[in-house]
Amino acid sequence: MEFKITDQPINEQEVIDLVRSPHCGGLSVFVGTVRNQTKGKKVISLEFEAYEAMAINKMREIAEQAQQRWKTDKIAIYHRVGKLSVEETAVVIAVSTPHRKESFQACEYLIDTLKQVVPIWKKEIYEDGEIWVAAHP
Amino acid sequence: MKLNILLFGIARDIVGGASLALEVEEKTTVEALIAHLHKVYPDFDRLASLMIAVNSDYAKGEVVLKENDEIALIPPVSGG
Numbered sequence: 001m002e003f004k005i006t007d008q009p010i011n012e013q014e015v016i017d018l019v020r021s022p023h024c025g026g027l028s029v030f031v032g033t034v035r036n037q038t039k040g041k042k043v044i045s046l047e048f049e050a051y052e053a054m055a056i057n058k059m060r061e062i063a064e065q066a067q068q069r070w071k072t073d074k075i076a077i078y079h080r081v082g083k084l085s086v087e088e089t090a091v092v093i094a095v096s097t098p099h100r101k102e103s104f105q106a107c108e109y110l111i112d113t114l115k116q117v118v119p120i121w122k123k124e125i126y127e128d129g130e131i132w133v134a135a136h137p
Numbered sequence: 138m139k140l141n142i143l144l145f146g147i148a149r150d151i152v153g154g155a156s157l158a159l160e161v162e163e164k165t166t167v168e169a170l171i172a173h174l175h176k177v178y179p180d181f182d183r184l185a186s187l188m189i190a191v192n193s194d195y196a197k198g199e200v201v202l203k204e205n206d207e208i209a210l211i212p213p214v215s216g217g
Binding site: 032048049050051053054055057058079090091111114115116117118119120121122123132133134135136137 | 143145146147150183184185190193194195207209211212213214215216217
């Protein structure tokens, strides 16, 4: 399992190659990118911040959960921090499994759970201000 | 005892710094610390949630804090 928080652009191919395995018939990849609007409001850029030590711990924890549940072979999660422009890659999750169905399910579980528990924060920057996403009800 | 609390995201904006040094009574619990922070910084009341992490994991309210714990305030996360 490989986990990384980086302030450098993520090379998606590098993350994919980390999970290649002779035991696996497939691998699934989720790439999260920066969208240019939220609820109709134009987004100029995003800024991500992480509590790195804990973020890596929680990534490992959710990967272990996925490993147990879907018998995944390899899992890699890379998350970017710092300032990102529209279309840039914020997160890459790659999972390999012997059969394809489990790789899709594990990959979806990993991104959904990452969003709930991994201590990373996203600030959206608009033309006329900025907001920490999900901070307020 | 003295606690040093790491701050991230909107919590850093509310307090105005990357960390907060606090003098609290011995055997202060996570729950008591959260209540104290809400009192001193009422803007925390407006957040969807506010958690405490102790030594890199979410801590329950009854956990008793120690001086050398790594403590962080975790506002609603929004990675991905």
